């Protein structure tokens with residue numbers, strides 16, 4: 679892929695995000711299954727539904743651009759998912775593992791927040807206001823998810839891990 683313009687880079691970054699989101703659609707059910715706390719499991723399942731919508735929003739953008747989202751692998755997300763899988767395989771105290779799952783999931787959300795902030799800004803510069811609206815929605819959901827994970831950790835999960 680040749681990068682000759684900001685639009686080329688926009689497309690490249692969108693493909694990276696598409697790969698990241700599709701990897702997460704596979705990973706989140708496993709994270710949910712590994713979680714012991716009911717609210718954490720529900721949180722992962724809720725974010726799975728949002729993530730499926732994130733994939734659809736990106737597909738709409740690609741359709742509008744007349745391009746295919748496929749053919750690129752997000753290596754960053756591959757690494758983050760691998761770290762999440764390592765946590766899933768851990769044995770030990772359920773509350774400690776839950777705290778570890780939150781730690782892994784928040785890395786994922788921060789990674790996505792960085793990516794969506796970038797493409798949102800590119801979409802603004804390129805005058806793609808419909809894309810800006812879609813990307814903003816997803817960015818907001820990633821930020822809300824990160825905040826919810828912090829709340830879960832601070833409201834009880836960390837405390838339960840501490841008293842083990």
Ligand SMILES: [Fe+2]
Pocket residue numbers: 699728729732790816820
């Ligand atoms: Fe997402």
Ligand SMILES: [Fe+2]
Pocket residue numbers: 725729786787790820823
């Ligand atoms: Fe996310």
